[in-house]
Amino acid sequence: MQPEVKVRVLEDQRAVYGDHEMRLLEAIARRGTLSDGATALGLSYRSAWGKIKAMEAALGTRLVASTVGGSGGGSSRLTEPAQRLLAQYVRFRTALGEYAQQEFERCFNDDTGELV
Amino acid sequence: MQPEVKVRVLEDQRAVYGDHEMRLLEAIARRGTLSDGATALGLSYRSAWGKIKAMEAALGTRLVASTVGGSGGGSSRLTEPAQRLLAQYVRFRTALGEYAQQEFERCFNDDTGELV
Numbered sequence: 001m002q003p004e005v006k007v008r009v010l011e012d013q014r015a016v017y018g019d020h021e022m023r024l025l026e027a028i029a030r031r032g033t034l035s036d037g038a039t040a041l042g043l044s045y046r047s048a049w050g051k052i053k054a055m056e057a058a059l060g061t062r063l064v065a066s067t068v069g070g071s072g073g074g075s076s077r078l079t080e081p082a083q084r085l086l087a088q089y090v091r092f093r094t095a096l097g098e099y100a101q102q103e104f105e106r107c108f109n110d111d112t113g114e115l116v
Numbered sequence: 117m118q119p120e121v122k123v124r125v126l127e128d129q130r131a132v133y134g135d136h137e138m139r140l141l142e143a144i145a146r147r148g149t150l151s152d153g154a155t156a157l158g159l160s161y162r163s164a165w166g167k168i169k170a171m172e173a174a175l176g177t178r179l180v181a182s183t184v185g186g187s188g189g190g191s192s193r194l195t196e197p198a199q200r201l202l203a204q205y206v207r208f209r210t211a212l213g214e215y216a217q218q219e220f221e222r223c224f225n226d227d228t229g230e231l232v
Contacts, residue, residue, distance in 0.1 A: 001132065003208075006122045007216070016117065092119075092223035099215050100123070107208035 003104045005097060016058040021051055022089045025082055028064060034076040059085075119220045121213060132174040137167055138205045141198055144180060150192040175201075 008018030020041075028037030028048075038048030056063050063082035068074045078086065124134030136157075144153030144164075154164030172179050179198035184190045194202065 001125050001127050004124045004126050004131070004134075005212070008120045009117050009220075010120050011117050015120070088223050092220055095219050095223070096121070096212075096216055099219070100212055103211050103215070104125075104208055107204050107211070 001104075001108070003100045005100045007093060007096065011058065014058075017055050017089075019093070021055055022086060022093070024048055024051060025063065025078060025086045026090075028076055029078050029083075029086070032075050032077070034064060034066065037076070117220075117224070119216045121216045123209060123212065127174065130174075133171050133201075133205075135209070137171055138202060138209070140164055140167060141179065141194060141202045142206075144192055145194045145199075145202070148191050148193070150180060150182065153192070 006019055008015040010016065024037060024041055024043070027040040028034055031037045031040055034048055034052070035045050038045050041048070043051075052064050059081075061081045062079050063085070064076050065079050066074055066076040122135055124131040126132065140153060140157055140159070143156040144150055147153045147156055150164055150168070151161050154161050157164070159167075168180050175197075177197045178195050179201070180192050181195050182190055182192040
């Protein structure tokens with residue numbers, strides 16, 4: 001048995017971003033375009049674009065900067081605030097995942113040695 | 117901003133139980149019948165019963181014991197293994213929620229003082 005943790009970040013009870021959105025930012029940074037980042041997550045371009053725009057609106061800052069056309073086609077990169085947000089989130093998320101694993105083992109094995 | 121954490125517990129990649137199922141056990145214990153426990157969570161009796169049976173099958177142990185009829189109608193109570201499982205889960209889940217809150221603040225406020 002092991003715990004699976006999912007996280008969303010809320011503002012006034014509304015989800016602003018979470019694991020899924022951060023994976024999208026990561027994929028865009030890695031693949032170099034919004035389109036390829038979306039594909040990597042099995043999202044349509046339109047859906048990925050919508051998620052980015054909703055996050056940008058909620059956070060009040062630009063997260064993805066795109067250049068259109070050129071010899072190699074368009075490209076997208078994360079803005080500096082998006083890079084910082086992603087780095088902070090990854091730090092938080094990694095620590096949380098590790099803690100969940102450790103704490104789960106501690107709580108379920110301490111007294112009985114068995115789950116139930 | 118604040119993190120919202122959801123947990124499921126997996127065995128071989130399959131969810132065995134999680135926040136929702138533990139809330140159901142808690143509601144059954146509090147209300148005294150499966151039917152009232154289900155209602156408290158906005159579930160149908162059939163759906164709640166199915167969740168309990170699926171958990172019992174996956175864990176290989178009885179979780180809810182019911183008595184039928186009598187002057188006050190039937191009642192349900194958690195078995196001893198279910199009480200232990202719920203107590204362990206609540207301990208784990210409370211610690212995880214507190215850690216998430218603390219770690220979120222630490223990761224997002226340490227260097228910039230702002231989210232992005």
